[in-house]
Amino acid sequence: MEDIQDKHLFLNWIILNHPHPNREIMIFLAYLQMKPSELQWIEFSHDVIYAPRGIKIAYPPLQDQALVYYKEDYIYHRIDQAFHDFRLNSLKKDQPFYLEFDIADYQLEAMQRGVLKENPFVPIQMKDLDQVNQSLDQISRQAYKRIIMNKINDALEKNNYDKIDRWIDQYRSGLE
Numbered sequence: 001m002e003d004i005q006d007k008h009l010f011l012n013w014i015i016l017n018h019p020h021p022n023r024e025i026m027i028f029l030a031y032l033q034m035k036p037s038e039l040q041w042i043e044f045s046h047d048v049i050y051a052p053r054g055i056k057i058a059y060p061p062l063q064d065q066a067l068v069y070y071k072e073d074y075i076y077h078r079i080d081q082a083f084h085d086f087r088l089n090s091l092k093k094d095q096p097f098y099l100e101f102d103i104a105d106y107q108l109e110a111m112q113r114g115v116l117k118e119n120p121f122v123p124i125q126m127k128d129l130d131q132v133n134q135s136l137d138q139i140s141r142q143a144y145k146r147i148i149m150n151k152i153n154d155a156l157e158k159n160n161y162d163k164i165d166r167w168i169d170q171y172r173s174g175l176e
Helices: 002-017 023-034 036-041 079-092 106-112 126-157 161-175
Strands: 042-044 053-058 067-071 074-076 097-102
Touching: 002 023, 002 036, 002 042, 002 106, 023 036, 023 079, 036 042, 036 079, 053 079, 067 079, 079 097, 097 106, 126 161
Parallel strands: 042 097, 053 097
Antiparallel strands: 053 067, 067 074
16 A cells, blocks of 8 residues: 555656646546555556556657657557556456656655656666576586585495595586
8 A cells, every 4th residue: 555655656646747738648647646545557668668558758859759658569649548448457457557757856756755667578688698507507517516425425325435536526626
């Protein structure tokens, strides 16, 4: 419930500090403001182009299109399509809509208010993939060391010194 209140306060901040010149967009924002329970289906995020349902609201000097609604593989520029889908979605309780505002202080303000959510649909960047590979490599090495250490311990318990030497050599080669 606190999350919804934070979203409601953030939406109020947007409406008061950045009123949109497009009347229909303001009606959509006012609808969300008047129905805070609907905010459970809204996630303030970034890169909404990658989300299954994303709405990006731009302000005229920055872009020609005041609104871009991304729905799966389709792009719409009419607020009535986004509004209709949002209302149907909230009845079906289907999936969240990711909302992004193209204003200078949007991300900073949303982060400070604790409402900016990471968009899980943004593609993995190569640097992230490199970090994952490094982590997996480290985990694999640790597991390998553990397995070899267990085999060394077993050979020690059985006084099998030939196997001990072989496992120690393999342990050392695994460190390289």
